[in-house]
Structure formats: structure tokens, C-alpha cells
Amino acid sequence: MMKLKILLSLVTLVLVFGASFIITSSLIKVTNGDGAITTPLAEFIKLNEEQRVEAEHKANSALSTKEVLNILLIGIDRRSKYQNGFNTDVMILASISPKTNKVLLTSVPRDLWVNGNKINALYTIDGPETLVDAFEQITGQEVDGYILTDFADFKWVIDAFGGVPVTVERTFTDNTFPNDSDTAVVSVTFTEGFEKMSGARALIFARSRKGSNGEGSDLMRAKRQHLILQGLVQAVSQPESKFWPMDVKVFYEAVASVERMKTTLSLNDCIYLWDFYKDKDKYTVESFVIGDTYIYHPGLYPDSAYHAWVFIPRESSWTQLHEDIKAKLDGTFVDPSAVVEQQ
Numbered sequence: 001m002m003k004l005k006i007l008l009s010l011v012t013l014v015l016v017f018g019a020s021f022i023i024t025s026s027l028i029k030v031t032n033g034d035g036a037i038t039t040p041l042a043e044f045i046k047l048n049e050e051q052r053v054e055a056e057h058k059a060n061s062a063l064s065t066k067e068v069l070n071i072l073l074i075g076i077d078r079r080s081k082y083q084n085g086f087n088t089d090v091m092i093l094a095s096i097s098p099k100t101n102k103v104l105l106t107s108v109p110r111d112l113w114v115n116g117n118k119i120n121a122l123y124t125i126d127g128p129e130t131l132v133d134a135f136e137q138i139t140g141q142e143v144d145g146y147i148l149t150d151f152a153d154f155k156w157v158i159d160a161f162g163g164v165p166v167t168v169e170r171t172f173t174d175n176t177f178p179n180d181s182d183t184a185v186v187s188v189t190f191t192e193g194f195e196k197m198s199g200a201r202a203l204i205f206a207r208s209r210k211g212s213n214g215e216g217s218d219l220m221r222a223k224r225q226h227l228i229l230q231g232l233v234q235a236v237s238q239p240e241s242k243f244w245p246m247d248v249k250v251f252y253e254a255v256a257s258v259e260r261m262k263t264t265l266s267l268n269d270c271i272y273l274w275d276f277y278k279d280k281d282k283y284t285v286e287s288f289v290i291g292d293t294y295i296y297h298p299g300l301y302p303d304s305a306y307h308a309w310v311f312i313p314r315e316s317s318w319t320q321l322h323e324d325i326k327a328k329l330d331g332t333f334v335d336p337s338a339v340v341e342q343q
Contacts, residue, residue, distance in 0.1 A: 061272035063144060068329060069096045070141045071265070072132060073229075074123065075206075078150035079180075086150070087120040090206070090225055093135055093143070096283075097329040103285040104328050105229065106139060107222035112295065113310040114138065138290075138313075140322030145264040153261050154206075155199030157232075162240025163196045164231040172211035177204060202228055219289050226287040233280060248274045286328060294321045 063069055075090025087110065095104040110120035114134045122130045132143045149157075158164050173189040188204050190211075197205060206228055209221045237244055243251045248271050255261050295311040327333035 058268070058272040058275065061266070061268040063269050064272055066144060067097075067099065068141070070094070070139075070143050072135055072143050072146040074128075074131070074146055074148040075154065075225075076123070076148060076150050079152075079182075086124055088123045088131060088148075089120050091119065091131070091135070092222075092225065092229070093139055093141065094229075095139075095141060095325070095329055100329065100331040101283045102329050102331060103283050104325065105226045105285065105287050106325065107225070107289045108135075108138060109218045109222075109290070109295070109311050111218070111308070111310045112138075112290075113308070113312045118308055118310060138318055138321065139325050140318065141325065145269070147265065148262040151203060155203055156260070157255065158197070158199035158202050158235070160242045161232065161235040162238040162242075163198055164202050164228055164235045165194065165196050166202070166205065166227050166231045167194050168192050168205075169227075170213055170215070172208075172213040172215040174208040174211040174216075176210045177208055197228075219291055222289045223287055230285060236277075246274065246277075288325075288328065290321065294318070 058064060071094045073090070073092040073094055074088050076086045077089050078086040089110045091108055091110070093104075093106040095106065096102075097104075108119060110118065112119045114137065115122060115126075115130060117125060119131070119134055122134055128146060128148075132146060135141075135143055168190045169192065171190065171192045173187065175187045176185045177188045178184075179186050188208065190205060195201075206221070206225045208215070208224075209218055210216050211220070214220065215224075235241065236246065243254075249267060252267050252270050256263050256265075293314075295313055297311050300309055324333060
């Protein structure tokens with residue numbers, strides 16, 4: 001668990017708007033059939049017009065009633081807006097519990113077998129609802145919305161913020177990283193310690209899965225993606241950022257335009273979430289990558305018509321994972337390996 005100085009961001013919108021989500025009472029709440037206002041009206045009257053508009057946006061957000069907020073962050077391997085076929089190789093469920101001040105970033109392997117296919121193929125084949133349904137089955141959490149970004153969007157938002165600060169946990173080299181056109185490979189190296197990454201550099205850091213020194217796996221790649229998300233929260237308020245001071249409406253329109261990202265979050269949702277940015281240091285964030293405890297690798301899975309190289313769940317109901325995710329958000333999770341060490 002890391003102190004949430006820097007929390008979530010944009011491969012995606014919720015990481016800027018939802019980084020430090022805290023549910024407080026809306027200024028206006030309708031609680032009975034005749035529309036009675038339960039929050040002190042005097043407080044609302046004291047607000048200026050700009051504050052009233054903001055309060056109305058927050059009250060009209062569907063997220064304001066949620067005890068736990070879950071946003072699915074989707075990164076696709078699309079290199080052009082005209083490309084039809086793509087995989088969702090980055091899938092992170094950002095879960096925020098205001099009751100316990102916990103944030104959980106949950107990633108699954110792209111080769112996980114679910115709903116009759118590899119999970120990274122579901123979006124393109126059957127649409128976003130199928131991918132959302134798969135995540136709800138796997139995690140036991142209700143997904144409240146999603147944000148989708150491609151390579152160009154990812155680089156754009158990081159550069160617009162003036163780069164992303166990242167602490168590289170260990171040095172590694174990937175000698176087989178694909179070039180921009182996927183026609184050849186190049187060698188890339190990251191050195192342990194602090195680095196402020198450009199959009200292009202951060203994309204390599206997030207995509208590399210053939211690195212040395214223990215970094216050559218999807219699991220380690222997912223952990224690096226979480227580091228970037230945490231760094232983007234700090235990047236939001238950098239002096240170099242084109243969007244600082246933050247105007248949520250302008251930022252939302254720039255990010256959610258047809259040329260940029262795709263999201264089911266509304267402007268009301270983002271205004272509501274941004275209000276909690278000032279309280280981000282109250283939260284802790286945990287990086288959680290679903291691994292051997294819950295899934296295993298049988299090789300070429302015979303249930304696939306094309307004999308896919310996949311991971312499958314140890315239990316089809318995902319019951320243990322559901323319980324563990326809930327416990328992590330509740331703050332009651334006990335790591336079994338830690339218990340064994342203490343005995």
C-alpha cells in the first residue's frame with residue numbers, strides 16, 4: 001500500500017477526477033415524493049451563482065449515491081482512429097471506498113479466458129457491455145462506467161500535463177520492444193529511480209513485457225501501469241500542465257471529444273469527482289494484479305477453437321477473489337502468506 005500522494009489518472013478520466021474520491025452530503029438532496037430539500041437551504045442560498053451551478057452538477061451525478069465507486073480503465077492497442085480491429089490489452093478496475101479511504105487498482109491478464117474468449121478480445125468482438133460484464137463476474141464489483149484510450153490519447157494527455165513523474169522500481173532492458181509501426185524491434189532501458197516521462201516514454205514503460213531483471217511478464221507490466229496512473233495525479237497540477245488551473249468542463253470536452261477518449265462518465269460525474277481532489281492525501285492505494293492464487297495456466301486451452309494460450313480461473317465462481325477484493329476495500333483483508341510467516 002502506498003500513501004496516496006499521487007493516485008489515479010487518465011489512461012483515463014477517473015484517474016484525474018476520481019483519484020481522491022470522498023463521498024460527502026450533496027448540497028441539495030430530494031428525499032421524499034413531494035421534492036422536499038433535506039440539506040439546510042440556508043447553506044445553498046449563501047452560494048454565488050457559479051457555486052450553485054457546481055452544486056447542481058454534483059447533485060445530478062449518478063455517482064453521488066455510490067458507497068464504492070468502480071470505473072473500468074481500458075487501454076487499446078489501436079495506432080490509428082481508422083483501425084477497426086484492436087485488443088484491450090490494458091484493463092484496470094479502479095475501485096474507491098470513501099468509508100475506509102481505500103483505493104484498489106485491479107488488473108487481470110489479457111490472456112484470461114472468460115465468456116468464451118480471451119478477455120482482451122471481448123470489446124472488439126461483442127462490444128463494451130461484454131467486457132464490463134466479464135469484469136463484474138471476475139471481481140464481484142458493479143462497474144459504474146468506463147474510459148477507453150488508445151496509444152495516441154495516452155501520449156497526448158501525458159504531454160498535455162507536462163509529463164508524468166514515475167519512480168522506476170528496478171532497472172531493466174527490453175531488447176525486443178516493437179517500433180511504432182510494428183515492423184521491427186528496438187532496445188529500451190529504464191533505470192531504477194525517478195524519471196519524468198514524456199507520453200512516448202511512458203507508453204513504452206506501460207507496454208514492455210519482455211524486460212530483463214524480472215520485468216518480463218504481463219503481471220509486472222500491469223504494476224508499471226499502476227505507477228503511471230498514480231503519477232498522473234501529481235502531474236495534473238504541474239505548472240507545465242496545459243489544463244492547470246483545472247477547468248473541469250474545458251478538460252472534459254477536450255478529453256471526451258470524438259477525436260480523443262471514449263467514456264460513459266458524464267460532465268456531472270467529473271465535476272462531482274474533481275471536488276474531492278483536495279482530499280487525495282487521506283487515501284491509500286493498493287496495486288492488485290490477479291495472479292496464481294486465483295488463476296492458472298494450462299497451456300493451450302482445449303476449450304478454445306483455436307487452442308489459445310490462456311489463463312483460466314481456479315474456481316469458476318471467482319468466490320475467493322470476490323471476498324478478497326471486498327476485504328481489501330473494507331480494510332479487513334489479511335494476507336495468508338503473512339499469517340504463515342508469523343506462526
